[in-house]
Amino acid sequence: MGKIEDLATFYERYMGVPWQRTIAGAQRVVIVVYDKELERAFRARKGEFEQRTRETGHGWAEFDCTRCFAEWMAADEYREEYFEYPSDLTLKLESEFNEYVAASLRELLCSCDENTVVAVTGVASLYGFTRLSDLVRAVEPDIKGRLVIFFPGTKDGNNYRLLDARDGWNYLAHSITLHSSGGAL
Numbered sequence: 576m577g578k579i580e581d582l583a584t585f586y587e588r589y590m591g592v593p594w595q596r597t598i599a600g601a602q603r604v605v606i607v608v609y610d611k612e613l614e615r616a617f618r619a620r621k622g623e624f625e626q627r628t629r630e631t632g633h634g635w636a637e638f639d640c641t642r643c644f645a646e647w648m649a650a651d652e653y654r655e656e657y658f659e660y661p662s663d664l665t666l667k668l669e670s671e672f673n674e675y676v677a678a679s680l681r682e683l684l685c686s687c688d689e690n691t692v693v694a695v696t697g698v699a700s701l702y703g704f705t706r707l708s709d710l711v712r713a714v715e716p717d718i719k720g721r722l723v724i725f726f727p728g729t730k731d732g733n734n735y736r737l738l739d740a741r742d743g744w745n746y747l748a749h750s751i752t753l754h755s756s757g758g759a760l
Contacts, residue, residue: 578753579620582609585751587627590721596689600715604722608752611727614699621696621725633720634691638683640676641697644704647675673705677713684717691720699727 586607595602607624609617625635648654657664684693698707707724714722730750 577616577620578609578613579616580623582607582751582753583620583623583627585753586624587631589749589751590628590633590692591631594690594721600718600722602749603718603720604711604715604724605749605751606724606726606730608726608728608730608750610729611699614727617725617727618696621694624694624723624725628692628694632690634687635694636683636687636691637694637696638680639697640695641700643676643679644672644700647672668704673709673713676701676705677710680710680714681717684714684719684722687720689719692723693718693720695722695724698724 589605621637625637628635648657651657651667657667680693680695687693701707701710707726711722711724730752
């Protein structure tokens with residue numbers, strides 16, 4: 576079995592345990608951590624995670640972040656000017672882009688029930704535009720079932736580093752990795 580299939584097995588074990596229903600949104604976040612080099616393999620095999628989710632009796636909805644920046648930028652009336660002067664985009668990114676992504680994710684979360692996994696994929700495409708930690712905090716109150724973030728990076732203790740690049744962010748989500756005993760902590 577490959578690394579992604581091993582990770583899917585750990586994921587299935589974790590998701591197969593009965594879910595607590597009376598926990599806060601922050602406690603409903605699960606981060607599936609895998610090496611950044613496995614992103615293409617994960618993309619090719621992500622259907623396995625959906626299948627295993629459904630086999631544990633849960634629904635599945637996917638939110639792919641890959642196109643978020645392009646869609647946000649395409650909708651802006653001043654997009655051509657930003658391409659001429661990209662530094663002018665910094666303030667707009669800080670003030671509006673995270674809320675755009677959060678609103679899109681929130682819409683999906685609100686349409687799902689408490690038995691559904693909302694899988695967030697393509698988070699590497701957010702790198703340099705917004706912080707994943709800010710996005711998660713913005714949608715925590717709207718999580719009914721489980722928010723599962725497929726995370727190409729590393730985890731050291733409670734510190735997550737997207738693409739092994741940033742200082743990281745400290746978050747107390749449940750994690751599923753290949754490097755922990757039993758796969759899930």
